[in-house]
Amino acid sequence: MSDIGLTHIALPVGDLDESIAFYAAYAAMQIVHRRKGVVWLSDKTRPFVVVLMETGSVSHPLRAPAHLGVGCGSREEIDRLSERARTEDRLLEGPTDYGPPVGYWTFIADPDGHVLELSHGQDVGLTVARSR
Numbered sequence: 108m109s110d111i112g113l114t115h116i117a118l119p120v121g122d123l124d125e126s127i128a129f130y131a132a133y134a135a136m137q138i139v140h141r142r143k144g145v146v147w148l149s150d151k152t153r154p155f156v157v158v159l160m161e162t163g164s165v166s167h168p169l170r171a172p173a174h175l176g177v178g179c180g181s182r183e184e185i186d187r188l189s190e191r192a193r194t195e196d197r198l199l200e201g202p203t204d205y206g207p208p209v210g211y212w213t214f215i216a217d218p219d220g221h222v223l224e225l226s227h228g229q230d231v232g233l234t235v236a237r238s239r
Contacts, residue, residue: 116157
């Protein structure tokens, strides 16, 4: 793998362990690097990490329409995670089907209010491949 191109996004978080648990549950991410107050999370599908930096409080979360986008394997997975988010009072919008190329998606709030979009059928990979 190469470290050329977009490699990470960094987000401030209030509670590192709570955020790690959220991204593990909703985005299948795991810790690939940890030091005091900072973790790198990856789904290990490409050389890209979400850097979480514990700041104690977050005054400017990433809010819709800004968001982190994660592709899921099926609509059923999005439905399951949306229902879980609803029971945890994290569901912001969806699930909604916008058809190609946007697909089926939902917005969920992480513990600090950063927005995570889960989607299926966005065809990002195919769109990038066709543009070459």
